[in-house]
Amino acid sequence: MKKLLLIIFTILAISNLDTFGQFHNYVVKYGIQSFIIQPSTEFNNDSYKLSLLGRGFLRKELNSYLEAELGVAIGELNGKDPINKNWSTFILPTDLRIIFSPIASANTSPYFYSGIGLLRWYNTQNSSLRSPNKSDKIGWALEIPVGAGTEIKIGNETLLNLSFGYNFIQSDDINYFNSPDANDGYFNVGIGLTFVMGAGLTDEDHDGLNKDFEISIGTSPTNSDSDGDGITDYDEINTYNTNPLNKDTDNDGLTDFDEINIHNSDPKSIDTDGDDIFDGAEVNTYKTNPNSKDSDNDGLGDNYEINAYKTNPANNDSDSDKLYDKEEIQKYKTDPNNADTDGDGLSDGEEIIKYKTNPLVPDSENIQRISDDKAFNLNQQNQTILEGISFELNKAEILENSKKILQQALKYLNENSQIKIEINGYTDNSGPKDFNKKLSQERADAVKLWFVQNGIDALRITAFGYGDSNPIADNNTEEGRLKNRRIEIVKIN
Numbered sequence: 001m002k003k004l005l006l007i008i009f010t011i012l013a014i015s016n017l018d019t020f021g022q023f024h025n026y027v028v029k030y031g032i033q034s035f036i037i038q039p040s041t042e043f044n045n046d047s048y049k050l051s052l053l054g055r056g057f058l059r060k061e062l063n064s065y066l067e068a069e070l071g072v073a074i075g076e077l078n079g080k081d082p083i084n085k086n087w088s089t090f091i092l093p094t095d096l097r098i099i100f101s102p103i104a105s106a107n108t109s110p111y112f113y114s115g116i117g118l119l120r121w122y123n124t125q126n127s128s129l130r131s132p133n134k135s136d137k138i139g140w141a142l143e144i145p146v147g148a149g150t151e152i153k154i155g156n157e158t159l160l161n162l163s164f165g166y167n168f169i170q171s172d173d174i175n176y177f178n179s180p181d182a183n184d185g186y187f188n189v190g191i192g193l194t195f196v197m198g199a200g201l202t203d204e205d206h207d208g209l210n211k212d213f214e215i216s217i218g219t220s221p222t223n224s225d226s227d228g229d230g231i232t233d234y235d236e237i238n239t240y241n242t243n244p245l246n247k248d249t250d251n252d253g254l255t256d257f258d259e260i261n262i263h264n265s266d267p268k269s270i271d272t273d274g275d276d277i278f279d280g281a282e283v284n285t286y287k288t289n290p291n292s293k294d295s296d297n298d299g300l301g302d303n304y305e306i307n308a309y310k311t312n313p314a315n316n317d318s319d320s321d322k323l324y325d326k327e328e329i330q331k332y333k334t335d336p337n338n339a340d341t342d343g344d345g346l347s348d349g350e351e352i353i354k355y356k357t358n359p360l361v362p363d364s365e366n367i368q369r370i371s372d373d374k375a376f377n378l379n380q381q382n383q384t385i386l387e388g389i390s391f392e393l394n395k396a397e398i399l400e401n402s403k404k405i406l407q408q409a410l411k412y413l414n415e416n417s418q419i420k421i422e423i424n425g426y427t428d429n430s431g432p433k434d435f436n437k438k439l440s441q442e443r444a445d446a447v448k449l450w451f452v453q454n455g456i457d458a459l460r461i462t463a464f465g466y467g468d469s470n471p472i473a474d475n476n477t478e479e480g481r482l483k484n485r486r487i488e489i490v491k492i493n
Contacts, residue, residue, distance in 0.1 A: 025061070025199060025202035025203075025204040025211065025221075026061060026196045026197065026198050026199040026202060027197050027198025027199075027201060027202070028058065028059065028060055028197045028198065029058070029059035029060075029067075029159075029194050029195065029196050029197070030056070030057065030058050030059070030194075030195055030197070031056070031057055031059075031159075031161060031192055031193055031194035031195055032054070032055070032056050032192050032193060033054070033055040033056075033057070033073075033161060033163070033190045033191070033192030034052070034053075034054055034055075034190060034191060034192060035052065035053040035054070035055065035073075035075070035188040035189065035190035036050050036051070036052065036188070036189050036190075037050070037051050037052070037053045037075060037077065037186045037187065037188045038050055038051070038186060038187045038188075039051070039077045039078070039079050039174065039175065039184065039185075039186045040166075040184065040185045040186055040187065041079065041172075041174065041175045041177070041184045042172075042175070042177060042179045042181060042182070043079060043080065043081055043082060043127075043175065043177070049078040049079050049080065049086075050078075051075060051076050051077050051078045052075055052076070053073050053074070053075025053076075053091070053188065054073060054074055054075060055071050055072070055073035055074075055190070055192075056071065056072055056073075057069050057070060057071035057072075058070050058071075059099065059194075065100060065101055065102060066098060066099065066100060066101075067098070067099040067101070068096070068097070068098060068099075069096070069097040069098075069099055069113070069115075070095075070096055070097075071094070071095055071097065071117075072092075072093075072094050073091075073092070073093045073094075074091075074092050075090075075091055076088060076089065076090050076091065076124075077089045077091055077174060077175075077186060079175060081127040081129050081175075081177070082129065083129065085127060085129075086125055087123070087125050087126060087127040087175050087176065087177075088123070088124045088125035089121050089122065089123045089124065089174050089175060089176070090121065090122045090123075090124055091119060091120070091121050091174075092119070092120040092121070093117055093118070093119045093120075093143055093145075093167065094117050094118050094119075094120075095115045095116060095117025095118075095143060095145055096115050096116060096117060097113045097114065097115030097145060098113065098114060098115060099111050099112075099113050100112045100113070106153070107152065107153040108150055108151065108152050108153070109150065109151045109159075110148070110149070110150040111148065111149055111150065111151070112147070112148045113145070113146065113147055113148070113149070113163075113165070114144070114145070114146045115144070115145050115146075116142070116143070116144055117142075117143045117144075117145065118140055118141070118142065118143060119140065119141045119142075119143040119167075119169055119171075120139075120140055121138065121139060121140075121141065121171075121173075121174055122137070122138045123137045123138065123173075123174075123175075123176040126176050127175060127176055127177050129177060132178070132179060133178040133179065133180065134178065135172075135173045135176050135177060135178035136173045136176075137173075137176055139171065139173060141169050141170050141171035141173075141174075142169075142170040142171075143167055143168065143169050143170070144167070144168040144170075145165055145166075145167045145168075146165055146166055146167075146168070147163055147164055147165020147166065147188070148163065148164065148165065149161060149162055149163030149164065149165075149190075150162055150163075151194055156199075157195060157196045157197070157199060158193060158194070158195060158196070159193070159194040159195075159196065160191070160192075160193065160194075161190070161191070161192040161193065161194045162190070162191055163188075163189070163190045163192075164187075164188065164189045164190070165187075165188055166185060166186070166187050166188070167185055167186050167188065168183065168185050169183055169184045169185050169186075170183055171183060171184060172184055199211065203221075204221055204222050205220070205221060205222050205223055205224040205233075206224060207224035207225075207232045207233045207234045208232070208233075208234035208238075209221075209233055209234050209237070214233065217237075217244070218245055219233045219244050219245060220233075225244075226244050226245055227243075227244055227245050227246055227247045228247065229247040229248075229255050229256050229257045230255075230257035230261075231244075231256055231257050231260065236256065240256065240260060240267060240268075241268060242256045242267050242268060243256075248267075249267050249268055250266075250267060250268055250269055250270045250279075251270065252269075252270040252271070252278045252279040252280040253278060253279070253280020253281065253283075253284060254267075254279050254280045254283060254284075254290075259272075259279065263279070263283060263290055263291070264291060265279045265290040265291055266279075271290075272290045272291055273289075273290060273291050273292055273293050274293065275293040275301055275302050275303045276303050277302055277303055277306065282295075282302070286302065286306060286313055286314065287314045288302045288313045288314050294313075295313050295314050296312075296313060296314055296315055296316040296325075297316060298316030298317075298324045298325045298326045299324065299326035299330075300313075300325055300326050300329070305318075305325065309325065309329060309336060309337075310337060311325045311336045311337060312325075318336050318337055319335070319336060319337050319338055319339040319348075320339060321339035321340070321347040321348045321349040321350075322347070322349030322350075322353060323336075323348055323349045323352065323353075328341075328348065332348065332352060332359060332360075333360065334348045334359050334360065335348075340359075341359050341360060342358075342359055342360050342361055342362045343362060344361075344362035346359075354399070354400075355390065355392075355393075355399065356392070356393050357393070361478070362478075384488065384489050385486050385487070385488050386405050386406070386409065386447075386486070386487045386488070386489060387405065387486075389402045389405060389406070389447070389486075389487045390402050391443055391446075394439065396439065396442035396443045396445070396446040397446070398446055398447070398450060406447070406450055406451075409451075409489060410451060410454050410455075410456065413451065413456050413460070414455070414456075418493075419460070419491055419493065420459075420460045420461070420462075420491070420492050420493045421460065421461055421462075421489050421490060421491055421492060422461075422462045422463070422464065422489070422490045422492050423444045423447050423448050423461060423462070423463040423464070423487065423488070423489055424444060424463075424464050424465075424466055424487070424488040424489075424490060425439075425440035425441060425442075425443040425444035425447075425463070425464070425465040425466065425486075425487055426440055426466050426467070426468070426469070426470060426471075426484060426485065426486050426487075426488070427439055427440050427467055427468050427484070427485055428468055428471070428475050428480075428481035428482075428484040428485050429468040429471070429475045429481075429484075430475075430481060431468075433467055433468065436467040436468045437465055437466070437467035438465070439465070439467075440465030440466055440467050441463070441464065441465025442465065443465070443487065444463035444464055444465050444487065445463045445465075447463070447487055448461045448462075448463040462492070468484070471484045472484060472486070
């Protein structure tokens with residue numbers, strides 16, 4: 001008996017070395033056990049004889065650590081009384097046990113058990129000794145089994161069950177001898193087979209997929225999100241049809257989770273919007289919308305903006321000149337990456353929207369700019385050219401950008417209130433002389449009116465238009481014509 005106990009303890013010690021996971025998740029277990037039992041009574045231990053007991057059981061999982069087991073056994077306890085006469089008792093124990101399995105590996109599961117049950121006994125061979133107290137030959141008794149064991153996997157649904165324990169019997173009549181000292185009981189060492197039903201139908205990770213199916217497709221039956229992308233294996237298979245073993249099913253550089261929950265793109269398509277740019281590149285490199293071929297809605301596809309025009313596909317006005325990239329490319333033929341295509345100091349948007357000039361020709365309509373720090377001064381001939389005065393094309397309407405130089409001239413006139421001036425308007429020779437004469441006069445009058453409206457006495461100002469006369473540069477060049485289209489101020493006292 002001692003050798004058998006030593007063997008069981010050794011097996012349990014070895015199995016305890018591996019503590020990876022739980023040996024559970026099944027529908028039901030059932031099994032059979034065969035025990036060598038040794039009675040524990042008032043009689044001398046040396047007089048005991050080893051006996052056999054067979055047991056069958058059903059077991060159900062309560063949680064990852066606990067199982068409930070209902071068992072029925074049949075056997076016989078045998079021994080000798082102090083005068084070496086044999087005694088024998090038939091036993092039929094029925095009990096309910098709680099199995100506690102704190103640690104387990106893939107192949108072994110050590111456990112402890114305790115329970116409560118009823119024992120039916122019948123003494124078949126009496127001891128030759130007379131009991132000092134009344135003793136029953138047949139009866140029922142409460143029984144408390146305790147012990148330990150281990151289950152060892154020997155097949156997909158078959159376990160080897162090794163155990164040892166002790167059964168406390170709340171009676172002293174088992175050997176048909178009753179003394180007031182103690183109740184009877186018996187030691188047991190057993191071996192058996194446990195059969196597992198429905199192990200593959202369980203769902204240990206609670207992801208909605210049973211163990212057998214997860215094993216068949218390669219996912220982990222103990223991890224609800226095998227690829228760690230934030231989507232359960234069940235949803236990947238049944239909802240999104242993605243690969244539960246790959247965080248990025250379409251290998252486009254975006255995880256399935258991000259495509260589904262953040263970008264609303266197709267996790268199974270490398271290019272959701274079909275613009276020949278991978279979804280990952282759209283999101284991470286170009287900051288475009290992977291669901292739209294034209295992210296900035298400027299009329300140019302993201303692919304064309306990136307590869308053909310080198311414009312920003314996430315901004316409908318790449319150069320911030322207030323013209324859509326598509327307009328610049330298809331309508332105005334300007335550079336969508338350069339706010340001032342002709343380099344004349346006016347943005348393409350200003351030339352087209354505000355001044356109605358040609359953004360491909362520098363200062364094409366006599367529009368000039370003056371810096372904020374350029375002072376208004378008269379030369380030695382008491383005259384100056386108001387560089388920066390701009391008018392609507394072929395009109396006398398002063399444009400907004402002219403106010404800077406006019407304000408400087410106004411300041412000069414206010415500081416020198418005794419001065420009278422003459423405003424002279426000129427054009428180039430590109431139009432009819434009569435038209436040029438009339439236009440130059442109207443523009444000179446417009447400048448005079450501006451001064452008067454801003455507080456200068458009208459008697460201090462006269463205005464004349466000289467048309468294309470008195471050119472100061474060559475009218476055969478664009479640069480020369482630009483200089484000839486001018487407003488001059490002349491001091492007349």
